[in-house]
Amino acid sequence: MRRFALKTAALLALSLLPSLAAAQEVSQERIVKGLGKLTTAAPAIDLELLRQEAINGGNKPMGALPNWKRIAKLPQMVVEINFENDSVAIQPSSYRTLGLIADALHHPNLWAYNFMIVGHASATGDEKHNLDLSEQRAAAIREALSTTFAVDPRRLYAVGVGEYMPIEGTNADASNNRRVQLINLGVFKAKG
Numbered sequence: 001m002r003r004f005a006l007k008t009a010a011l012l013a014l015s016l017l018p019s020l021a022a023a024q025e026v027s028q029e030r031i032v033k034g035l036g037k038l039t040t041a042a043p044a045i046d047l048e049l050l051r052q053e054a055i056n057g058g059n060k061p062m063g064a065l066p067n068w069k070r071i072a073k074l075p076q077m078v079v080e081i082n083f084e085n086d087s088v089a090i091q092p093s094s095y096r097t098l099g100l101i102a103d104a105l106h107h108p109n110l111w112a113y114n115f116m117i118v119g120h121a122s123a124t125g126d127e128k129h130n131l132d133l134s135e136q137r138a139a140a141i142r143e144a145l146s147t148t149f150a151v152d153p154r155r156l157y158a159v160g161v162g163e164y165m166p167i168e169g170t171n172a173d174a175s176n177n178r179r180v181q182l183i184n185l186g187v188f189k190a191k192g
Contacts, residue, residue: 026079026100035075036109036184038113047116047158050067050071053065062165075184076184080094083140088139090141095148098145098148102148113155114156114185115182116181117159118138118159118180119136119158120134121133122163130163131161135160136160138160139158
C-alpha cells in the first residue's frame with residue numbers, strides 16, 4: 001500500500017512539472033499584468049541623474065537611493081535576456097522573450113506608456129567595462145524592440161547601471177546580477 005502511495009505521489013508530481021514550468025515562463029499576459037499596474041503618476045526622471053546616482057550609491061539597493069526609490073515603486077519586472085559572453089549581441093534564444101515583451105508593449109493596456117530598460121551587470125571584471133557593457137546591452141534591447149518588433153523608440157529609455165545595484169542579499173559577482181529590468185514610467189517625457 002505504501003509503495004502504491006509513493007508511486008501515485010511521484011506520478012502526480014511528474015504530471016504537475018509541465019504546468020509548474022509553464023507558470024514560471026515569461027508570457028505576454030504575465031508581462032501585461034506585471035507592468036500594467038500603474039496606479040499613480042510616474043515621477044519625472046533624468047536618465048543621466050539615475051546613472052550617476054547608481055554609480056555613486058556604493059552598491060546600495062534601488063530603494064536606498066533617492067531618485068531610484070521613487071522608481072522602485074513603479075510596476076516593473078526582471079526579464080532574462082541572454083547575451084554572447086562579454087558582448088552586446090543578443091543570443092538567438094532570447095528573441096522569443098523579446099517578442100513576448102514587444103507583444104505586451106503593443107497590448108492596449110500598455111501601448112500608451114513609456115518604459116525604461118535598465119541593464120545590470122555582475123561585479124566580475126572591471127567596473128567601467130561593466131558599466132559600459134550594461135549601458136550598451138540596455139541600448140541593444142531598446143534597438144531590437146524598436147527595429148525588429150516595431151515598438152516606438154520614443155516610448156523606450158535605456159540606462160545601464162553596471163554592477164552598482166546588485167540584487168539585495170546576493171554576492172555582487174553572482175550571475176543573476178546580469179539582468180534586465182523593465183519599468184513602466186507612465187506617460188511623461190523623460191530627459192536624456
